Amino acid sequence: xxxxxxxxxxxxxxxxxxxxxxxxxxxxxxxxxxxxxxxxxxxxxxxxxxxxxxxxxxxxxxxxxxxxxxxxxxxxxxxxxxxxxxxxxxxxxxxxxxxxx
Amino acid sequence: xxxxxxxxxxxxxxxxxxxxxxxxxxxxxxxxxxxxxxxxxxxxxxxxxxxxxxxxxxxxxxxxxxxxxxxxxxxxxxxxxxxxxxxxxxxxxxxxxxxxxxxxxxxxxxxxxxxxxxxxxxxxxxxxxxxxxxxxxxxxxxxxxxxxxxxxxxxxxxxxxxxxxxxxxxxxxxxxxxxxxxxxxx
Amino acid sequence: xxxxxxxxxxxxxxxxxxxxxxxxxxxxxxxxxxxxxxxxxxxxxxxxxxxxxxxxxxxxxxxxxxxxxxxxxxxxxxxxxxxxxxxxxxxxxxxxxxxxxxxxxxxxxxxxxxxxxxxxxxxxxxxxxxxxxxxxxxxxxxxxxxxxxxxxxxxxxxxxxxxxxxxxxxxxxxxxxxxxxxxxxxxxxxxxxxxxxxxxxxxxxxxxxxxxxxxxxxxxxxxxxxxxxxxxxxxxxxxxxxxxxxxxxxxxxxxxxxxxxxxxxxxxxxxxxxxxxxxxxxxxxxxxxxxxxxxxxxxxxxxxxxxx
Numbered sequence: 188x189x190x191x192x193x194x195x196x197x198x199x200x201x202x203x204x205x206x207x208x209x210x211x212x213x214x215x216x217x218x219x220x221x222x223x224x225x226x227x228x229x230x231x232x233x234x235x236x237x238x239x240x241x242x243x244x245x246x247x248x249x250x251x252x253x254x255x256x257x258x259x260x261x262x263x264x265x266x267x268x269x270x271x272x273x274x275x276x277x278x279x280x281x282x283x284x285x286x287x288x
Numbered sequence: 289x290x291x292x293x294x295x296x297x298x299x300x301x302x303x304x305x306x307x308x309x310x311x312x313x314x315x316x317x318x319x320x321x322x323x324x325x326x327x328x329x330x331x332x333x334x335x336x337x338x339x340x341x342x343x344x345x346x347x348x349x350x351x352x353x354x355x356x357x358x359x360x361x362x363x364x365x366x367x368x369x370x371x372x373x374x375x376x377x378x379x380x381x382x383x384x385x386x387x388x389x390x391x392x393x394x395x396x397x398x399x400x401x402x403x404x405x406x407x408x409x410x411x412x413x414x415x416x417x418x419x420x421x422x423x424x425x426x427x428x429x430x431x432x433x434x435x436x437x438x439x440x441x442x443x444x445x446x447x448x449x450x451x452x453x454x455x456x457x458x459x460x461x462x463x464x465x466x467x468x469x470x471x472x473x474x
Numbered sequence: 475x476x477x478x479x480x481x482x483x484x485x486x487x488x489x490x491x492x493x494x495x496x497x498x499x500x501x502x503x504x505x506x507x508x509x510x511x512x513x514x515x516x517x518x519x520x521x522x523x524x525x526x527x528x529x530x531x532x533x534x535x536x537x538x539x540x541x542x543x544x545x546x547x548x549x550x551x552x553x554x555x556x557x558x559x560x561x562x563x564x565x566x567x568x569x570x571x572x573x574x575x576x577x578x579x580x581x582x583x584x585x586x587x588x589x590x591x592x593x594x595x596x597x598x599x600x601x602x603x604x605x606x607x608x609x610x611x612x613x614x615x616x617x618x619x620x621x622x623x624x625x626x627x628x629x630x631x632x633x634x635x636x637x638x639x640x641x642x643x644x645x646x647x648x649x650x651x652x653x654x655x656x657x658x659x660x661x662x663x664x665x666x667x668x669x670x671x672x673x674x675x676x677x678x679x680x681x682x683x684x685x686x687x688x689x690x691x692x693x694x695x696x697x698x699x700x701x702x703x704x705x706x707x708x709x710x711x712x713x714x715x716x717x718x719x720x721x722x723x724x725x726x727x728x729x730x731x732x733x734x735x736x737x738x739x740x741x742x743x744x745x746x747x748x749x750x751x752x753x754x755x756x757x758x759x760x761x762x763x764x765x766x767x768x769x770x771x772x773x774x775x776x777x778x779x780x781x782x
Contacts, residue, residue, distance in 0.1 A: 188290060188291055188294045190307050190401055191332075191396055191397060191401075192294070192298070192398040194392075195393060195396055196298045196301065196302065196331075198388075198389055198392035198393055198396060199302050199305060199389060200301060200302065200305055200324075201388070201389075201407065201426075202385045202386065202388050202389035202392070203302070203305045203306055203308075203309075203385070204305070205381075205384065205385040205388055206309065206381050206382060206384075206385035207309050209377065209380070209381030209384060209385065210309075210310070210375045210376065210377060210378050210381035210382070211375065212375065213362070213363060214362075215312040215355075215358055215359055215363060216317075216363075217311075218355075219308055219317070219318075219321055219355075221355070222325075223305050223308065223321070223324065225372055226301070226305070226324065226325060226328050227463075229328060229332070229344070230301075230328055230331060230332075233331070233332045233335050233340070234335065236335070236337070236360050237336065237337075237408070237466065238404060239402055239403075239404060239405065240399065240404075240405055240406065240407075241404065241405075241406055241407055241408040241409075242405060242406020242407060242409070242418035243406070244412075244416050244418075244424070245417050247337065247340060247412065247415070247416045247419070248416070248419060248427055249419065250340050250425050250433070251340070251416070251420070251427075251431070252335070252346060252427065252431065254340075254347060255344065255354065255431050255434070255435065256441075257347075257351070258347060258351065258435075258438075259357065259434060259435065259438045260443045261354075262438050262439075263353055263438055263441055263442055264355075265355075265358050265442075265446070266441065266442040266443075266445035266446040267445060268358070268362060269445065269446045270445045270446065272362065280376075281376065313539065313659065315539065315542060315591075315594055316539070316541060316542060319542060319545075319587070319591065322587065328643070338571060338572050339573040339576060342571075342573045342576040342577045342579075342580045343576060343580075345580040345583075346576065346579055346583055348581070348601070349583045349584055349586065349587055350583055350586065350612075352587065353587050353590055353609055353612075354512045354609070354613075356590060357606070357609060367539060368599070369489045369537055384508075395477035411572060413572060413573060413633065467751045468615070
């Protein structure tokens with residue numbers, strides 16, 4: 188239960204989430220990948236709080252900010268998917284590539 | 289005991305996280321993600337952050353149940369009754385993610401992390417509350433405003449009927465023209 | 475204050491099971507009386523029902539999602555028991571967590587996942603309707619509920635349940651924050667989809683989320699629902715009704731008496747009011763109850779800051 192083990196776990200979750208975010212065609216599944224990445228960040232922030240600076244509160248505040256970011260990302264992501272579906276009847280990332288250069 | 293718990297929770301988090309992209313049924317995928325989150329919440333509890341662990345459980349359960357509803361709404365294969373794979377660029381994204389993990393792991397193992405400074409306070413929750421209301425008040429205000437902006441943005445993006453559809457062109461209709469009326473009748 | 479010894483973890487299901495049995499018997503007697511017959515014979519109705527369900531066959535439907543359905547049915551009683559881990563039985567709970575109120579909230583929210591999974595698991599349209607109705611109900615009751623229990627924690631300036639009981643030594647919180655208590659009672663009924671809030675398992679959807687359950691699954695689901703109702707009613711006692719305080723009886727005696735009073739009120743509520751439709755209740759909860767609970771929290775915060 189050392190700092191390195193927790194950080195390796197965080198890196199593993201981040202990598203799995205990144206794989207999902209890059210490879211999924213459906214926007215909702217892509218958001219699941221993003222959630223896994225933020226999961227990894229939560230583990231890393233809590234581990235840093237405990238192993239490096241438990242006397243302060245910076246690690247805890249970082250965890251609070253990341254949890255809020257997860258909630259915000261999910262809410263706005265679903266709203267965007269709904270708006271996209273209403274406009275075009277699709278929910279795939281490949282069909283929302285208007286800005287592609 | 290703590291070490292056993294750490295390994296069980298860590299392996300559970302990674303396995304369920306991987307299952308998210310392996311299972312066929314979308315409903316099972318959502319609850320596999322929830323299991324991964326609950327394992328992470330258990331790890332946060334193990335590190336002594338009781339309030340944050342309970343908050344993670346609370347928020348993630350509600351979020352995943354709402355996400356399950358959206359998965360069933362938008363995904364083609366909600367029950368996994370036909371096996372299908374919806375990936376693009378599988379090899380490239382696998383390469384990128386494995387590469388990222390290797391780089392991060394190299395950094396983690398090679399960096400000389402600083403030693404522990406101080407001990408955990410007797411009540412980390414009180415310390416967090418005092419920090420958020422004191423030195424980190426800017427963070428608190430930013431989070432509050434961001435959440436409010438999220439509520440407004442989400443409603444604006446997701447609704448397709450505005451005030452004028454509900455209350456007429458001059459906003460003077462007595463009762464709102466809703467398909468499913470509410471209890472208060474506004 | 476401290477916690478109960480470790481073997482109380484085993485005692486907790488037994489005590490809660492006994493309380494659940496008593497409420498079931500009371501509800502069965504009320505129902506028999508309303509149907510016009512004598513009430514006495516209905517006292518053994520729980521035993522008959524449990525025996526019938528234990529001996530019954532477990533049906534499965536076509537293409538059922540047995541992983542999710544089984545997990546959901548088993549999760550409901552487990553969530554209720556975990557939520558009761560912070561319940562002070564008289565004076566001391568099994569686990570006196572420093573964030574006890576948040577833990578209780580987190581465990582009872584697991585019921586959302588459980589009921590949705592059960593509704594989904596049987597691959598039946600009416601089951602799914604029941605599951606979705608419960609999620610809508612959850613979104614409606616959850617925010618006023620959170621504000622109500624936060625107001626109780628605010629009054630005691632602590633999230634620990636024993637500290638909340640201690641802060642009510644002079645004056646019960648139900649006197650200081652009556653709106654929060656009323657909202658909590660409504661949300662206790664809603665979280666166990668009881669009484670006027672039983673749309674998820676109502677007769678107009680042929681049993682809703684529990685439509686296709688049979689045998690042990692049904693026993694776990696229905697038993698879990700009653701257990702959650704008992705735990706939610708019992709939690710009203712340390713949060714608003716002063717815990718085990720009272721003149722003659724020991725602390726656990728008063729806790730039992732007060733829990734029985736709250737449960738009697740909830741059972742009467744079910745027999746008195748018809749099922750509320752969720753689309754009406756959602757608007758009421760968000761437009762009326764949330765501002766009311768926020769104002770209640772503001773009032774209590776001003777009292778606490780004023781030094782009472």
